[in-house]
Amino acid sequence: MRDMIQEAFTAKDYLSDIRPIWCPGCGHFFILRALAQAFAWLKLPNEQIGLISGIGCSSRIPAYINAYGFHGVHGRALALATGLKAARPDMHVVVAGGDGDGYSIGGNHFIHACRRNMDMTYIVMDNEVYGMTKGQPSPTTEPDWESKFAPHGTGIRTFNPLGVALASGASFIARGFAGDPNGLTKLIIEAIEHKGFSLVEIKSPCVTFRPDEKEWSKTMRKMNMVPTDDVLEAAGKIHGSDGLDTGIFYQATLPVFEPHSTKEKTVADFEKEFEV
Amino acid sequence: MKDRTITVSVSGSGGSGAVTIGLVLLKSIANVGFYGYMSRSSGPQIRGGESSVILSFSDHPIERNADGIDLHFALDWRGFERFSDEIALNSDSCVIFDSSHDTLPDMVAKIGANIIEVNLKEQVKQIKESLPNSFAIGILAAQIGLPLESVFKALQQTLHQKDEAFIKDTIRAIEAGYTLLEESPSLISDWQPSSQSRWNISGNEACGLGALRGGIRLVAAYPITPASDIVEYLAPRLEKVGGTVLIAEDELAAMNMVIGGSFGGKASMTATSGPGVSLMTEAMGLAVASETPALVVNVMRGGPSTGIPTKSEQSDLNQALFGMHGEAPHIVVAPLSIADTVSATQWAVGLAEAMQTLVILLSNQRLGQSRAIVDAVPAKTYELQRKVLAEESAEPYERYAVTEDSISPMAIPGNKQGLYTAEGLEHTDAGKPSSMASDHLQQLRKRESKVAQFDYKDEWAEILTSGKRSRAIVLTWGSTFGSVKESVMELNREGMAIDLLALRLLMPLRVDAIKELCEDKQVIVVEQSYSGQFYHYCLGQGAIGASSLSLAEAGPLMLKKSDIKHFIKEALL
Numbered sequence: 001m002r003d004m005i006q007e008a009f010t011a012k013d014y015l016s017d018i019r020p021i022w023c024p025g026c027g028h029f030f031i032l033r034a035l036a037q038a039f040a041w042l043k044l045p046n047e048q049i050g051l052i053s054g055i056g057c058s059s060r061i062p063a064y065i066n067a068y069g070f071h072g073v074h075g076r077a078l079a080l081a082t083g084l085k086a087a088r089p090d091m092h093v094v095v096a097g098g099d100g101d102g103y104s105i106g107g108n109h110f111i112h113a114c115r116r117n118m119d120m121t122y123i124v125m126d127n128e129v130y131g132m133t134k135g136q137p138s139p140t141t142e143p144d145w146e147s148k149f150a151p152h153g154t155g156i157r158t159f160n161p162l163g164v165a166l167a168s169g170a171s172f173i174a175r176g177f178a179g180d181p182n183g184l185t186k187l188i189i190e191a192i193e194h195k196g197f198s199l200v201e202i203k204s205p206c207v208t209f210r211p212d213e214k215e216w217s218k219t220m221r222k223m224n225m226v227p228t229d230d231v232l233e234a235a236g237k238i239h240g241s242d243g244l245d246t247g248i249f250y251q252a253t254l255p256v257f258e259p260h261s262t263k264e265k266t267v268a269d270f271e272k273e274f275e276v
Numbered sequence: 277m278k279d280r281t282i283t284v285s286v287s288g289s290g291g292s293g294a295v296t297i298g299l300v301l302l303k304s305i306a307n308v309g310f311y312g313y314m315s316r317s318s319g320p321q322i323r324g325g326e327s328s329v330i331l332s333f334s335d336h337p338i339e340r341n342a343d344g345i346d347l348h349f350a351l352d353w354r355g356f357e358r359f360s361d362e363i364a365l366n367s368d369s370c371v372i373f374d375s376s377h378d379t380l381p382d383m384v385a386k387i388g389a390n391i392i393e394v395n396l397k398e399q400v401k402q403i404k405e406s407l408p409n410s411f412a413i414g415i416l417a418a419q420i421g422l423p424l425e426s427v428f429k430a431l432q433q434t435l436h437q438k439d440e441a442f443i444k445d446t447i448r449a450i451e452a453g454y455t456l457l458e459e460s461p462s463l464i465s466d467w468q469p470s471s472q473s474r475w476n477i478s479g480n481e482a483c484g485l486g487a488l489r490g491g492i493r494l495v496a497a498y499p500i501t502p503a504s505d506i507v508e509y510l511a512p513r514l515e516k517v518g519g520t521v522l523i524a525e526d527e528l529a530a531m532n533m534v535i536g537g538s539f540g541g542k543a544s545m546t547a548t549s550g551p552g553v554s555l556m557t558e559a560m561g562l563a564v565a566s567e568t569p570a571l572v573v574n575v576m577r578g579g580p581s582t583g584i585p586t587k588s589e590q591s592d593l594n595q596a597l598f599g600m601h602g603e604a605p606h607i608v609v610a611p612l613s614i615a616d617t618v619s620a621t622q623w624a625v626g627l628a629e630a631m632q633t634l635v636i637l638l639s640n641q642r643l644g645q646s647r648a649i650v651d652a653v654p655a656k657t658y659e660l661q662r663k664v665l666a667e668e669s670a671e672p673y674e675r676y677a678v679t680e681d682s683i684s685p686m687a688i689p690g691n692k693q694g695l696y697t698a699e700g701l702e703h704t705d706a707g708k709p710s711s712m713a714s715d716h717l718q719q720l721r722k723r724e725s726k727v728a729q730f731d732y733k734d735e736w737a738e739i740l741t742s743g744k745r746s747r748a749i750v751l752t753w754g755s756t757f758g759s760v761k762e763s764v765m766e767l768n769r770e771g772m773a774i775d776l777l778a779l780r781l782l783m784p785l786r787v788d789a790i791k792e793l794c795e796d797k798q799v800i801v802v803e804q805s806y807s808g809q810f811y812h813y814c815l816g817q818g819a820i821g822a823s824s825l826s827l828a829e830a831g832p833l834m835l836k837k838s839d840i841k842h843f844i845k846e847a848l849l
Contacts, residue, residue: 062697068689069697079529083536112525259520274475276306
């Protein structure tokens, strides 16, 4: 029986037949696979998944998943997803995108999506570079990384997404690594199952513009974090990490924003208010 | 007063209660069966600034202020110079002021109006809990000729939550004010009360009601003057009819939330003003490209940049028409009056849903924040619904398939047969991203043709013909309609045969229909923008000829009827 169910839901059921535009060896392939596997494990009906993205290499992902998707404008995926979740609380809303999309142009929405703590999952495929526009520094790029856009490096310290998420009110904060597909699938499953806003920040090497990131397969520590629901402890772990630790840093039960509407009135009731 | 209209203004420094006086008088005139219109103007201060109201009353529906002021009450003169443009006092005006604060300013004295001084400080001393503005209500009610009962009823309707002792003293103060001045002949004695069922409604409330009637279920917005009232009207109501209001972190978020909600199958809208639209513009293009229904209400204020947040202009027309990058065919609709805002908004929701595209509704501060007594607006049936994919559809689904009317069924998430990814990238008919010339052309044509071939029926404009062979036609849009209509009707009564065409549908422009109506006539285009945006638009589209004339005035002052009439007369000399 169990095998039959397993047969009914495999990653394949969630992968579309559109071929990704990504470069061979790109970390995003592993994330796509892990996402499909997580959907299969959770047996989510395809038609109940809303996969929302903005712009960038990673934001192409909705087309590659067999579900309802929205490939919107740069940086606004979380806002669009918020509208969808408010209108359709029954949908499993997953947002995916890159570090530039989420932390730079979409930074304000990131803060407020954490704050709202709506029941959705945000997967950031962080390769510390703008790949689609061919190699410019992003908020997670090290300050001394030299590029045509910033010949001497940006000189600006890197953005700490986990720290910002914690301060802003996200109730599930994790870091994953594209090179650890099993750990990653587990993280995504737990994130989707979590009630509230879950951030899964995934280090995903850009083999084309950041070949140095291939080193991550040696340096990233696989699923070494133990979750806590204590904010101070989580803050210590997040700010104490060198960025190579993976796992759930913080998971807590926090108030979830869910618009409550009733059908106690009709429009005709409101028209009466205007009568003189 | 010749046309059975009286215009009363009240001004005072912040907290003096000018707006309350206006609201009570407006309700009073409604209680005796008449119509009224109240525009308001305030200084930039959050609290403590000057404020003023201008009320026009009549025994027929009126949605504009008359050019001149018949009766003005100054609770004090502080900051009055800010309103001296709007409150057009003349030698025929009667000015009553509270002399306990300050003396008559020179700028008012030299007008030569009939001046009456009252000392309200003395009056307030007589009644414990009274306020100067209560005496003012009584004085104005007596001057207008309003029966006291209508005022008391209005008071109850306005101050429902205040305590009884206060209301009692307020009533005493109104009574005292009523008999304070020498008895004057009633200004409304020959008016015929209406037997129509009437509403007391502001333009922004009208927009909210229209949204509810249209079936809006999600509103996402960021606060901005003068549009926030729409959201404040909807917030407590929408949630009781199964909808939601989302507070967005900024306008970029608001517009994307609207798209997300609409993608989820719920009719969605936002309300904002020009600066907000500027921030929303990229995502507005996404609504067009992804063919997601969305309504953006722009309650226009003076621009550019922060401009004049609290005052009106029609200067966001170019932005609404041409603001987006790329080819982005969409709909632009404008209500013509407060009453018309109800149905125009309902229609706008329907157009967005039916055509699966972006609709911009252009209201403005004057329309939105003015309040009027209007005949009740019956709900309309437009039969405009979203074409959705059937749950049991067996065909392979192509979201952007080219159909006869260029509108393809939209799959609503949850439907097993319709899995698709909505695309902001150019795409194939199946929704797959594509940069091929042939796909681009196919989808450009699809998006253009659904809007171009749609049947807008008679809603696209209000057309008033003189009944004779007219020499001229006045072309206008939006809130200037009220003044233009009265001007044209008066000129017709004076023996000039002039038609009026007021557009509700600004984009796509009904070029052929406009051309036909304008044929062999002197065309005069009237609008409230400095550069004549509407005039140039009509000219550029070939809807009007090169001999057409433009009367374009910048905001925020309302176009005066006398100026419009003068312009038309000069044009036809």
